[in-house]
Amino acid sequence: MSIWDKILQLDRRWIYLMVALAVIFPLIVPMTFKIYITPEVRQLYNAIDSLPDSSVVMLTFDYYPSTLAETEPMSVAALNQLFQKNCKVLTLTTVPLGGPSIAERVTRKIAKKYHKVYGVDYVNLGYKANYVAVLKGMGTSIEAIYPTDNSGTPLSKLPMMKHIKNYNDIKFIFVVSDNGIVDYWISIVNAQYGIPVGSGVTAVMAPKFYSYIGSKQMTGLLGGMKGAAEYEILVKERGMAVKGMTMQSLVHLLIIGLVILGNVAFFASRRNHKKGEHF
């Protein structure tokens, strides 16, 4: 058996081990790769940056705990920028498993850093089932859909909510999601109520949403950990995404190398076998 045949029959567990080592290596030996800002991320940053002081922004936590590595840095960076801009933040989730508690944990942590007060500077609406009805209903009345916040406090008792009745009072919607809900924020809320929508999505979903950027239905897009890292740099709050991109880049280099090696081995092995057939 030639070396090329051995490479082609390599046990996949060796590849898992190599990937694991590539991820762990930057934790032992600190290193950084340069991160370039893409126009879609800058567009999202600029859209929020240009909002007037005290604008109300809706930030959604439409993701499950399984994708926290990609989505949570987006939410953290978004909250940093929104509180830096002195925006009023209205958080909610259409995801039942984990969404409400993630929103509560992340928002309270970042709000504390900027000395923001719950009910005055930010409100967590929590979760409601049937997202289509929720998205449509908030166009008429947010209070009708969410009579109470996530903790059970009536919205009428929260000072911030006195001037927020429906989408007309919201300047921007920032959707952080790991599922197809983004389509409904675009097709129901942006298309029917005209509210600008920007989004941060997992890398798997990102290619699909570039078409919304092209059609100007979406104002900015963060694609996966790379998008989150770019956004962290713009907000000047480097966090998990920037750290993760070093590991990401190393693994990508490894995968590119393995793809090239696999193809070389495939053609070399085929050539050797053809030669063998002639003799």
Added chain:
Amino acid sequence: MSAVEMIQIWVMAFFTLAIFSFLYKDNPVYRVAEHIFAGLSAGYYVGLIWKSVIIQQLWEPMMAGSWWLIIPGLLGALMFARFWEKISWVSRISLAFVMGNTAGIFLISQLHGLVLPQIKATMLPLGGGGGLTAALLAIIIVLGVISTLIYFYFSKEHKGALGVTAKVGIWFIMIAFGAHFGYTVMARISLLIGRVYFLWNDWLGSLAHIF
């Protein structure tokens, strides 16, 4: 770090490593973790729906005077008729309501919110002010859309001009698949990074508190 936080971290680390153990081979520890995850998710979901839908959106408003909510409540209850063969047809009343309602909402939102804006964004004027690059990109978009649509036209054999255009369509589809695959690799590695980062910082970090 409190004792509760410490226990949380160790439970999380155990289940993370239990799931990762499948990469070596299937094993009982992996299966235990998988079953606990499925059971916990189902239990959590039932509890959440009970509180947020049945109690908050049905029972409490009804008790507050919105008695008309008994109608959607009954429609929901009819869905359970599917468990009894003789009266299972009754559940179709609720299904008919859901289908009619959904079709009405989605007809407008999909057409007005997705189809028409995307068609509009495909047919861009060549002299729209974006210069030569914008004009070239507009041509590529139109070429990509038409050739891809032709690839999925199966009522005529792909020969001659139709065949050539369909082949161009395949190239566009392959490029799209490549972009999707690249992004998928990035997404999956991101999830791995998240877990490894947790194990390295939080779990191994917790050892420093113990020793």
